[in-house]
Amino acid sequence: MRFTAIGLSFLFHLTLIGGSTGSEVSCSSRLTTPRGVIQTPNFPRAFPVPIKCRWVIDVSDISASNSSIVVYLTQVYVYKGLRFTEYAYYESESMNFGATLIKEITEGNVFEYKLFRTFRPFLVIEFELDQLEGNHVRVLNDLLDVYGFNITYQMTEDVPNPDSCSVQRCSYTGNCFMSGDYE
Template identity: 45%
Template sequence: MWIQLVTCWLWLFMNSAEGSRRGCGETLTASRGILTTPNFPGPFSVPLNCEWVIDAQHVWAPNTSIIVYLTQLFVYEGLTFTEYQLYGSDYKINPQIIHRVNESNISKVRWIQTFQSFLVIRLELITADSAHLRVLDNFLDVYGFNITYEISTEAVRPNSCTMMDCGFTGNCYDYYK
């Protein structure tokens, strides 16, 4: 438990070669990185329409997968995870929604995994008022998300850090090798 808490509070300062915390949507090819909503954990301008594309086609090894750890997820609508066999600006082959965040699963799902070459994470919000988690009856308003991804041949880490492990007020960046 102590290691997990220390891990949850670990701040990862990553250079662009490992993926960095940027704006709203981009194509990611690094083997690991962090995705955040603008101004996380603070409020952001709405409407918001973001699309992050995790591209694993450059990794050619058996059992390669894209794993997304839902480290700090405070938005409970408008967020979908769709896998694709191929994905481009003018073609999208074999789309399948593999997870849609909602009120009933926000604290139950720790990670998302796909063995396809592309994972598209889409956030569409018209308003943030009813879509973000409020802690202790509006004592602490937290908006958006900070999630960690990796492209790997390793197994999913079942004890990955989530907002429930770190406490709602902590900065939770999941540790990875």
């Protein structure tokens, strides 16, 4: 019984972060938990390109009077291809309404924000990239060897944590990790 629970937990974790056992990378899912982590496959290492991912954060079934989705841009090492769009309703790519682009990561704003917040029940995070070369912003041990992103989200009624960890706060060289309780 314990082995099954651990195995299922491992498979869920692989699905959540985009793990795949085949040659095609699967990195899209619908997230309905109040908090979680979203990252590119193989983060912080290189991942197969071209890549096209879509994560839908759906908190429509979580009852709260003043709920919001807060996204902490913990480690963002790409300066293009990442978009955040809020929706009043989202069933699929062709069946949705109330779309508003909140943020699109560009070379000019990649380190501008640590977090953002939406009061809509759906947040769609899209990531599309054709090539790795020239699209990442940090070095680690070798020249330009940190790729992709690692972000944390939570549904909350509280004020977002203004002291959240971010790449900029780590002086672009540290590793920033959220604690187990996402603080």
